[in-house]
Amino acid sequence: xxxxxxxxxxxxxxxxxxxxxxxxxxxxxxxxxxxxxxxxxxxxxxxxxxxxxxxxxxxxxxxxxxxxxxxxxxxxxxxxxxxxxxxxxxxxxxxxxxxxxxxx
Numbered sequence: 113x114x115x116x117x118x119x120x121x122x123x124x125x126x127x128x129x130x131x132x133x134x135x136x137x138x139x140x141x142x143x144x145x146x147x148x149x150x151x152x153x154x155x156x157x158x159x160x161x162x163x164x165x166x167x168x169x170x171x172x173x174x175x176x177x178x179x180x181x182x183x184x185x186x187x188x189x190x191x192x193x194x195x196x197x198x199x200x201x202x203x204x205x206x207x208x209x210x211x212x213x214x215x216x
Contacts, residue, residue: 139171142167142171146182
């Protein structure tokens with residue numbers, strides 16, 4: 113099976129691409145490490161990022177907020193974090209910000 117065929121098959125079955133699934137797993141691990149109180153450098157190394165800057169950038173992109181600013185109570189479960197991300201993002205939640213939200 114070619115890499116492209118695998119990617120398409122995986123996305124059809126799992127509902128997301130293999131890279132998106134890997135990113136979700138990395139952010140789940142990061143969430144657990146944040147709960148344990150690890151520093152950004154340690155979290156970056158353990159989640160496969162080259163440094164804290166790149167981890168912080170990826171976390172901010174995934175969650176829409178800096179890792180240091182996510183309320184600890186929302187780190188309790190990945191589902192809470194995802195729900196919070198959806199509420200915090202004007203584009204995802206459809207809040208009128210003067211620009212149209214992208215079509216579903």
